[in-house]
Amino acid sequence: MTHMNWTNSSRLFKAAGRYIPGGVNSPVRAFRNVGGNPLFITRGKGSKIFDADGNRYVDYVSSWGPLILGHAHPSIIRAIMKAAAKGTSFGAPTEEETELARLIVQAMPSIEMVRLVSSGTEAAMSAIRVARGYTNRDQIIKFAGCYHGHSDGLLVKAGSGATTFGTPDSAGVPADYARNTIVLPYNDSEALSLFLGKNGSKIAAIIVEPVAANIGLVPPEPDFLKTLRRLSDRDGIILIFDEVITGFRLGYGGAQEYYGIKPDLTCLGKIIGGGLPVGAYGGKRKIMEMAAPLGPVYQAGTLSGNPVAVAAGIAMLKELKKPGTYQKLAKKGAKLASALAQAATESGIISRVNSLGSMFSIFFGIREASNYDQVLQSDRELYRRFFWNMLERGIYLAPSPFETGFVSLAHSEADLDYTIGKIKETFKIINRR
Ligand code: KE4
Numbered sequence: 001m002t003h004m005n006w007t008n009s010s011r012l013f014k015a016a017g018r019y020i021p022g023g024v025n026s027p028v029r030a031f032r033n034v035g036g037n038p039l040f041i042t043r044g045k046g047s048k049i050f051d052a053d054g055n056r057y058v059d060y061v062s063s064w065g066p067l068i069l070g071h072a073h074p075s076i077i078r079a080i081m082k083a084a085a086k087g088t089s090f091g092a093p094t095e096e097e098t099e100l101a102r103l104i105v106q107a108m109p110s111i112e113m114v115r116l117v118s119s120g121t122e123a124a125m126s127a128i129r130v131a132r133g134y135t136n137r138d139q140i141i142k143f144a145g146c147y148h149g150h151s152d153g154l155l156v157k158a159g160s161g162a163t164t165f166g167t168p169d170s171a172g173v174p175a176d177y178a179r180n181t182i183v184l185p186y187n188d189s190e191a192l193s194l195f196l197g198k199n200g201s202k203i204a205a206i207i208v209e210p211v212a213a214n215i216g217l218v219p220p221e222p223d224f225l226k227t228l229r230r231l232s233d234r235d236g237i238i239l240i241f242d243e244v245i246t247g248f249r250l251g252y253g254g255a256q257e258y259y260g261i262k263p264d265l266t267c268l269g270k271i272i273g274g275g276l277p278v279g280a281y282g283g284k285r286k287i288m289e290m291a292a293p294l295g296p297v298y299q300a301g302t303l304s305g306n307p308v309a310v311a312a313g314i315a316m317l318k319e320l321k322k323p324g325t326y327q328k329l330a331k332k333g334a335k336l337a338s339a340l341a342q343a344a345t346e347s348g349i350i351s352r353v354n355s356l357g358s359m360f361s362i363f364f365g366i367r368e369a370s371n372y373d374q375v376l377q378s379d380r381e382l383y384r385r386f387f388w389n390m391l392e393r394g395i396y397l398a399p400s401p402f403e404t405g406f407v408s409l410a411h412s413e414a415d416l417d418y419t420i421g422k423i424k425e426t427f428k429i430i431n432r433r
Helices: 007-019 074-084 095-107 119-134 175-181 187-200 224-235 254-259 309-322 325-346 372-376 379-393 413-430
Strands: 041-044 048-051 056-059 112-119 139-143 181-186 205-209 238-242 264-269 279-283 349-355 359-364
Touching: 048 074, 056 413, 074 309, 095 279, 095 309, 112 119, 112 254, 119 139, 119 205, 119 264, 119 279, 139 187, 175 181, 181 187, 187 205, 187 224, 224 238, 238 254, 254 264, 325 349, 325 359, 325 372, 325 413, 359 379, 379 413
Parallel strands: 139 181, 139 205, 205 238, 238 264
Antiparallel strands: 041 048, 048 056, 112 279, 264 279, 349 359
16 A cells, blocks of 8 residues: 655645644644544645545545535636636625525425525524524523534534533633523424423524534434424424534435424525535525524625625525436436445444435444444544544545445546445454454
């Protein structure tokens, strides 16, 4: 096995660390969950990315989800160049923002009105503020392991012992901010019913990843989303689906179409920007009319609805709307996921592969991964060895066992066959103690 040359990435990482905390502009990129130094990427094309040493990789990170068409898709690049040539930002409304809003509303019937922002974090933060303004209640519920961006009230973990109040999950988050966030176990309808039975009337909103994808991929149990919808209706709680990952990924109508459950508000991001910074939150008109300047809930953004980013988003959604898109994605995802599971079994490696459409995760050392506690039991050391052996073989997987892998429309049969061959090679090696 010839070892890859990563000299330039190491040099660039050292230089970056002089000016940027941890050398990265987002923590997960630092490879802390797998050790070693991150690769510095110079370009992407289709299913491939290329690093600063000229190495080529089949990419399954897809910039953490946005690049469902693959890198540098011609339609998206053309749209960006055309928009940019007319100016990059006006701080004034543009017709294209209405077009992107219309496409989103058409794709997801639960969304009657939508506000564009610049990230998933902003989308989740704003949706919660609108829900609090609409219900005049302060407390919200999130689920352990689900991630909704880095706003203070969402960087919260379950309170210790019986206390239901959340406690900060990051330095710099005041305990007072965390107190209004209750953290319950994901996929546990009983715990949810029990808690709401006593406290439902005090809850402004429940925010949930309808398919958990930040603890690795953990789909909802059959009754979980239905229970969320039923109890939210009963207690007048705003149900927020955080579809920043699943929106336009799991289907053109997202997880809400796939599972047939309508939330009151939806958060979007990633794919709807085509790789540029776009987030959005939207839902029932009577709730969204709370947002300034129409209503009393303030929310703003200099680059919200940025014309270049919106042009990329429109081009993305028009491509995804083409017939057969999601059948192709699901077929590619199923081929990779089943080969991954089969190779692990044949190698005698205990593992659990979760997959849904073009999303997948492998958890080592466990056979069940349907909640956060189970996922936390998985063998992280074995994942680390899997990650590095695959990277050495030109396959770029998520540098964390608690992220989700993504197949794009650009992944060819040859890419998948190459990947499957390297998985088999790697499993032979990592299984040796
Ligand atoms: P951003 O603010 O990073 O655009 O979106 C936050 C967010 C909200 N909701 C969900 C379900 C998300 O997955 C995310 C962001 N996802 C992470 C990793 N899965 C982005 C990668 C990063 O933090 O660098």
